[in-house]
Amino acid sequence: MRFQFRVRKMENSRVLFSILYWLCAFLFVVGPAEIKSAGITVENLFSSWIGREDVDFVNFHIKRLSFTAAVHSALPIGYFLGMTCVSDSAANISSLFNGSLEFGWQLYVCTSILLHIAVLTIIFYWSMDDWSNHPIVKDISLYVNHRGSEVARSSWRVRGNEISNEFRRIDKYATSYTGWSRLIVTENWIMMTALYKVRLVPQDKVTLAVMQSEEHDISPESNSMVQFLSLRIKPTVSPHLKPFYVRILSTEFKELKEAVMRSILTLPNISILQTVDEMFLKAFREHIHSNRSFSSLTPVEQCIGCMQNTAQIKLVKNCDSSSPCQTCACRPLWCIDCMGRWYASRQDRTRPETWLSGNAPCPMCRAKFCMLDISVLASN
Incomplete structure (x- = not known):
């Protein structure tokens, strides 16, 4: 009986650690409002290396995406290291090196390490030639080349500084966060920031359309009815460029229409509730x-x-x-x-x-x- 109790206690401790670790990892990655307000995010933890968004928008997000990918890909390795601290766990660092580790753990560790190395390799590739291979820089360089040959691909920072200067202005339009996504409109650019990607497109090289609306009786932030709009933003500089999508609150749609130069196409079957009173009337x-x-x-x-x-x-x-x-x-x-x-x-x-x-x-x-x-x- 004592042996069975001890085995059950060991199993419970491993299960408890696994649940707690992956729950914390999920909250760290997804980042709900409470986690963000507490500062438990990659950009806050590594702010001395990443910098500040309001100082240098482009360089901030180049580094943020890189650090985010590196940190998140290391979470599976962190789970193994944490399990080595659980009493009587089969995960053991010394067993890893002398070959006596269980096959399941060997497969898990090898997969985790290969995943992390692959991500670090991609980040290293991005950083080559003054970050010219980074997705953000490729976006900027595309429009630099399109606008004229006076700025070479290697001088993408000139255009990046213009974007950062526009972002620092107080007259920019920025939606509230829906998850990790946010839409920003400056004088000449439309930008979408998300957890693992950032898209940038000039205002005069884009079409916008409201593709879908979603209504929810309760919003986690306000505990009232809320309507989300799904916007499709399609660059027109090349037919090969894929559109990107962002969700915004319907109450922010009026300000968005005033901020963009182009008209926003709305499908005829979509009814946009732009004020709290309109949303209440629908629920009423x-x-x-x-x-x-x-x-x-x-x-x-x-x-x-x-x-x-x-x-x-x-x-x-x-x-x-x-x-x-x-x-x-x-x-x-x-x-x-x-x-x-x-x-x-x-x-x-x-x-x-x-x-x-x-x-x-x-x-x-x-x-x-x-x-x-x-x-x-x-x-x-």
Whole structure:
């Protein structure tokens, strides 16, 4: 029994270490907002070598991509080294060199080392000839050559300094992070930064299109409804260049349109909700249509808010008796959109995540009502 308990304890310690290590590695690589705010990122840990984005944008991302690839490819080796510290683990450094290490561990270590060496070899190739083989430099050099022969390929830093100078200006447009991706628009350039890549293209050599929209009831940052737009950015300097995609918040779309020189194509089946009120109205319509409907025995009049639509809703107390909501005696007078705008106007503007669970007074009799009390007329 004691032997079985000891074996089980050894297995538990190895399993626990494996779970903790790979969980921490996943959080380190993916980098949620809490990890980024704590400074546990490659660019913060190696800031003395990488530099600062707001000082030299191009060189910062050249080094960031290189350090990120090197550090992330070393994580499997770190797992083996960590397992050597776990008591009674089969992973042992001395066994690695004398050939007595288990075959499974030998295969794992060899694969991990080969992966790390391959990544370091790629980084060394990037750094040759003043980083002229780096993907970022190739992007810049392509447009340097296209714009004229006065700047040779080896002098890509001239154009890179122009990009960095534009990035330092306060009038640039930059979206908030969606994961690791971010879109930046300066006077002459459109740039996308991600975990393992950076794309740069001049504003006059690109087409932009909104390809897809995604709506989520809850955003991790604001706990309210959010809409993401998928943008396709296609360089036009060569048909062989592949487009790249970036996700932005719909509330940032208006600023993006003002920042770019080109018009942004939007597919006809995509509805862009550019304000918090528009997103709330969409959620408002969906919620009240799930409520109990109301059959009106009197003729339905025009909405007194817009005078364009017929009245579409009636306030009927449907919520719990313990709620502060009251009975409204008014006849149907409002359309869905006008009532939704009135309801939103009575909520705390700083906390949109609480709007659906709030309440508002009736525009006419001032009786309190909540979302459950809004009944759509049966004919609607």
